[in-house]
Amino acid sequence: xxxxxxxxxxxxxxxxxxxxxxxxxxxxxxxxxxxxxxxxxxxxxxxxxxxxxxxxxxxxxxxxxxxxxxxxxxxxxxxxxxxxxxxxxxxxxxxxxxxxxxxxxxxxxxxxxxxxxxxxxxxxxxxxxxxxxxxxxxxxxxxxxxxxxxxxxxxxxxxxxxxxxxxxxxxxxxxxxxxxxxxxxxxxxxxxxxxxxxxxxxxxxxxxxxxxxxxxxxxxxxxxxxxxxxxxxxxxxxxxxxxxxxxxxxxxxxxxxxxxxxxxxxxxxxxxxxxxxxxxxxxxxxxxxxxxxxxxxxxxxxxxxxxxxxxxxxxxxxxxxxxxxxxxxxxxxxxxxxxxxxxxxxxxxxxxxxxxxxxxxxxxxxxxxxxxxxxxx
Amino acid sequence: xxxxxxxxxxxxxxxxxxxxxxxxxxxxxxxxxxxxxxxxxxxxxxxxxxxxxxxxxxxxxxxxxxxxxxxxxxxxxxxxxxxxxxxxxxxxxxxxxxxxxxxxxxxxxxxxxxxxxxxxxxxxxxxxxxxxxxxxxxxxxxxxxxxxxxxxxxxxxxxxxxxxxxxxxxxxxxxxxxxxxxxxxxxxxxxxxxxxxxxxxxxxxxxxxxxxxxxxxxxxxxxxxxxxxxxxxxxxx
Numbered sequence: 001x002x003x004x005x006x007x008x009x010x011x012x013x014x015x016x017x018x019x020x021x022x023x024x025x026x027x028x029x030x031x032x033x034x035x036x037x038x039x040x041x042x043x044x045x046x047x048x049x050x051x052x053x054x055x056x057x058x059x060x061x062x063x064x065x066x067x068x069x070x071x072x073x074x075x076x077x078x079x080x081x082x083x084x085x086x087x088x089x090x091x092x093x094x095x096x097x098x099x100x101x102x103x104x105x106x107x108x109x110x111x112x113x114x115x116x117x118x119x120x121x122x123x124x125x126x127x128x129x130x131x132x133x134x135x136x137x138x139x140x141x142x143x144x145x146x147x148x149x150x151x152x153x154x155x156x157x158x159x160x161x162x163x164x165x166x167x168x169x170x171x172x173x174x175x176x177x178x179x180x181x182x183x184x185x186x187x188x189x190x191x192x193x194x195x196x197x198x199x200x201x202x203x204x205x206x207x208x209x210x211x212x213x214x215x216x217x218x219x220x221x222x223x224x225x226x227x228x229x230x231x232x233x234x235x236x237x238x239x240x241x242x243x244x245x246x247x248x249x250x251x252x253x254x255x256x257x258x259x260x261x262x263x264x265x266x267x268x269x270x271x272x273x274x275x276x277x278x279x280x281x282x283x284x285x286x287x288x289x290x291x292x293x294x295x296x297x298x299x300x301x302x303x304x305x306x307x308x309x310x311x312x313x314x315x316x317x318x319x320x321x322x323x324x325x326x327x328x329x330x331x332x333x334x335x336x337x338x339x340x341x342x343x344x345x346x347x348x349x350x351x352x353x354x355x356x357x358x359x360x361x362x363x364x365x366x367x368x369x370x371x372x373x374x375x376x377x
Numbered sequence: 378x379x380x381x382x383x384x385x386x387x388x389x390x391x392x393x394x395x396x397x398x399x400x401x402x403x404x405x406x407x408x409x410x411x412x413x414x415x416x417x418x419x420x421x422x423x424x425x426x427x428x429x430x431x432x433x434x435x436x437x438x439x440x441x442x443x444x445x446x447x448x449x450x451x452x453x454x455x456x457x458x459x460x461x462x463x464x465x466x467x468x469x470x471x472x473x474x475x476x477x478x479x480x481x482x483x484x485x486x487x488x489x490x491x492x493x494x495x496x497x498x499x500x501x502x503x504x505x506x507x508x509x510x511x512x513x514x515x516x517x518x519x520x521x522x523x524x525x526x527x528x529x530x531x532x533x534x535x536x537x538x539x540x541x542x543x544x545x546x547x548x549x550x551x552x553x554x555x556x557x558x559x560x561x562x563x564x565x566x567x568x569x570x571x572x573x574x575x576x577x578x579x580x581x582x583x584x585x586x587x588x589x590x591x592x593x594x595x596x597x598x599x600x601x602x603x604x605x606x607x608x609x610x611x612x613x614x
Contacts, residue, residue, distance in 0.1 A: 038470065038473050249465075253477075255448060255458050255460075255464065256524070258449055
């Protein structure tokens with residue numbers, strides 16, 4: 001074994017601490033540089049070229065299919081925000097949560113109540129979207145505060161969050177009577193709420209109504225890209241480093257001077273807000289929301305998508321989620337109730353053969369191949 | 378004095394792990410905490426860190442009462458710790474371990490410069506992209522010492538820094554600590570290995586059944602007849 005020169009630096013009398021003033025850096029350039037980093041897979045020319053091609057394909061895709069199919073594909077995009085949010089909470093910060101559907105449902109119902117009462121004029125649906133996502137974030141703050149500051153850890157986070165989701169579902173399911181109304185909005189028990197307006201963008205000469213069609217598809221595609229790239233930057237920033245440190249070794253993270261509970265709470269709120277965004281988009285997409293959006297099946301599905309994709313990487317989570325939702329719908333059409341059984345089997349196979357996630361394992365395999373053949377710049 | 382405890386008491390059920398401990402560390406010294414197994418060394422260590430809360434008594438760090446501060450806040454005030462079992466992020470690269478340790482205080486160029494200095498200091502040059510868990514045991518220990526000293530702690534707390542090291546690694550670790558001390562870092566080390574204590578310590582505190590049994594220079598402690606009985610006697614078991 002070669003002996004390391006332990007003292008080489010010290011013999012020169014150098015201090016461990018460098019006192020040169022902090023370099024000023026262009027903030028935008030700094031954030032853009034974080035599109036690549038240790039917490040996200042994918043870097044270099046080939047990765048970004050592939051992504052650009054995928055985006056281009058998604059942009060021209062509506063030219064080749066009918067409006068209904070495009071609207072159905074928009075439905076797939078709706079769920080990606082909730083999945084990426086779970087990726088932050090579970091994959092990056094290490095807390096398995098079944099609570100995403102509670103935030104999803106709360107924001108969905110929030111959007112319904114607001115728009116059924118106040119309509120869609122003057123761009124109110126966009127304000128309702130923001131308020132509903134804020135409501136979901138607020139629930140995440142309260143729930144997360146009691147969990148993390150109450151030192152709830154590990155599997156108990158899953159139990160608490162699942163309980164909250166199911167209690168919320170049970171509560172909404174018994175609101176069938178006429179006494180359960182908020183203003184003009186009847187909650188309608190198990191049949192759920194419907195008839196709320198779609199997202200409406202105010203436009204001179206006539207508002208643009210985003211029904212489940214091409215326009216909504218483009219809005220969702222753009223939103224998904226913004227959230228995906230934003231998360232890449234955030235996860236490669238110091239914030240993301242701390243989340244990963246907490247996942248890997250929470251005691252060490254605390255003993256490096258990080259307020260672990262605060263970071264866990266921030267990650268949980270970010271993930272919850274993204275689930276809320278999915279909830280609003282879902283409600284606006286189909287103009288309905290029912291308590292079954294918060295059922296035990298609904299609560300389990302995001303966990304399956306994220307596990308299948310690869311929870312520790314936002315790209316793998318995104319791809320895995322889109323694949324799984326497509327597969328789930330296809331199975332539902334051709335195999336009806338067996339779809340959920342197949343989902344369970346996929347989860348078991350993932351845990352057994354690729355515990356880091358099937359998409360993530362594939363991505364790592366491909367990037368290793370590219371590196372070994374010199375295909376990567 | 379950089380750290381002082383006044384009448385510190387802690388019990389777990391019927392076991393007193395700390396009884397009325399008045400203990401102090403002078404700025405700039407290397408202070409070793411020794412004693413037989415179960416003497417309360419680790420408990421005192423964890424009380425100072427804030428991982429345990431005392432039943433009574435107080436802890437002053439840089440003349441400020443930190444008794445009720447959580448661990449992370451004490452770290453922010455200038456404490457730094459290295460655990461017995463390497464407390465590193467094993468699945469992350471050496472570089473990531475260092476980035477996470479220093480990003481509080483340092484950014485950009487300063488962060489990079491410090492990482493390079495610590496890599497050199499801890500003998501880890503060329504290994505920065507390796508997963509930390511694949512390093513040899515001794516290097517994992519050095520990495521953790523590097524993580525603990527990169528942001529200039531006022532007080533470095535070490536729990537058995539040489540546990541599981543070869544004699545050569547132990548000797549090098551001793552040199553590492555002496556040179557840190559020469560740079561003005563105060564060090565408190567819990568240690569079993571008496572020859573290592575002789576190599577590094579300025580002052581030694583002996584704990585026994587949760588109480589301070591003796592305190593003094595290495596020579597004083599070694600010649601103390603009672604210490605030989607409790608400490609060396611126990612270690613012969």
